[in-house]
Amino acid sequence: MGPSDTSAQRQAKWIKRFLRTYWLVIALHFAAQLWAFLFLSYPMGPHEFYYDVLLYPTLLMSAVVGLTQFVDAIAPKYSFVLLFVSGTIIAMMIIHLNMDIRIIGALMLLPIFASAIFFRLDLTLFTSALQAAAFFILYRWDYWFKYYLNDFDLIAVPLFLLVGTLVAGIIIINGRELASDLEATLTAKQNLMIENAVIRKLSTTDALTGLYNHISFHEFYEKALEYGNQGAPFHLALIDIDNFKRINDKYGHRTGDAVLARVAKVIKENISPADIASRYGGEEFAILFFEKSYEEAYELADRVRQQLSETLHEELENTAVTVSIGLKSYSEGATKEQLFEEVDELLYTAKKSGKNTTLTPLQQTRHLQSV
Known part of the structure; x- marks a missing residue:
């Protein structure tokens, strides 16, 4: 098995871990919303809450993650795209349902940082573009999201996304350099082991017969x-x-x-x-x-x-x-x-x-x- 095969297997494992994390986020969000409705003062009635806040968003996020898992099983080459598209949709839904929490917009940084795990700069740039598009969509078509934003937020959120992208890019570049140095070190170590094995064999065997000396x-x-x-x-x-x-x-x-x-x-x-x-x-x-x-x-x-x-x-x-x-x-x-x-x-x-x-x-x- 070559290095490329090992890398592909490692990436496939991480995709599956992200998908499991998505399911966990959906479950935790469901539990948090239900707990808030039952034990805190919630500004809406039961019918509106159960349909608009609990059932519909949970089903939509679950459908997106389920579709991504299906595509990952039958066409893995599209897994990266759908993985971060679904992550962006989940972030948008959570932001939409909790727009009154000022820090909730920071959720858009998570897919960007998560993409850095795969050490692919193109994937991080794609994910960053998704977050920018998600912010624009929420601002353009979600009235309540726009209502809770102030002028500073309009500058700060895109700036955070840009800084997050730069940080993720630095992580990727440094990670690649570390991986390259580690690979060079491992290669040198393997070559040294081979040389030592050859020397050991030459020192313990008879050159003419191949038997021990x-x-x-x-x-x-x-x-x-x-x-x-x-x-x-x-x-x-x-x-x-x-x-x-x-x-x-x-x-x-x-x-x-x-x-x-x-x-x-x-x-x-x-x-x-x-x-x-x-x-x-x-x-x-x-x-x-x-x-x-x-x-x-x-x-x-x-x-x-x-x-x-x-x-x-x-x-x-x-x-x-x-x-x-x-x-x-x-x-x-x-x-x-x-x-x-x-x-x-x-x-x-x-x-x-x-x-x-x-x-x-x-x-x-x-x-x-x-x-």
Whole structure:
């Protein structure tokens, strides 16, 4: 979702909030007029009050707001125009019914200030023009409104509308500048976050294979030991490419790099998202298996070995490379060095006993007994 979509959604929400406010204003005006008639001295009879002051104006204002809501639902592009037209009509009706209250003309300022929320100068100018037209209509055709105005009011009310428009315009211009500065700040912050993420990725991963690097492996390894001491089992596997020096000597380091990248790809394809694979150094890889039984970890590690033994490399004259693997589960109380040395010993034995093998402590015991 782009910035324009977000802005449109925000404006649509504000339109609906204004419409709800209009309904509240109508309800409050209805209640205030009824309370004044029932409990204060009101200068008209019941029939005239209920029809001319209560029923007719309330129905008219409700019809205007209802029409605006209908248009907002079927043709939102006209919502702004009708929103402030209806607001102006409501202000005119309230002013007409309460013209004896000297400050009531200030209601015409409210639609102008309300339009500033949308940060659209054209909308504010349109709303200001509506208020000027409303004042002219009331003055020209509403006798009682004209009756309660004096010469000062004829100058003050238009002047207030002009000043209100200028203030709203200043709010809009400053708001736009603030929004622009905020957007620039957010963009700079996002770019910085992206740069930091890239730097973080480069500092934690091996550029050639895309796996975690040596330093990252030890960070994850220490965390795994913490979890292991809390009762969460994990398994450590060390993988070494067989005869890799011979590949580099015969085919060159570029071919060796291609083989390393392909081995890493096979490893990534066979482990689960919960596991951590890293290039430990040279042609050696390390995997931390989490959330798995020992049997499941062995199955994944051996699947890597088997798949690599069947993967042909064009750079190696369509021959495969094999790997030797040592695998052991964490035992409670084992130190970081102890577990790593035990797995490294398993890897060493696997390479001595014919290579292309996944060796575990149980298999190592059987091998020693057979020897």
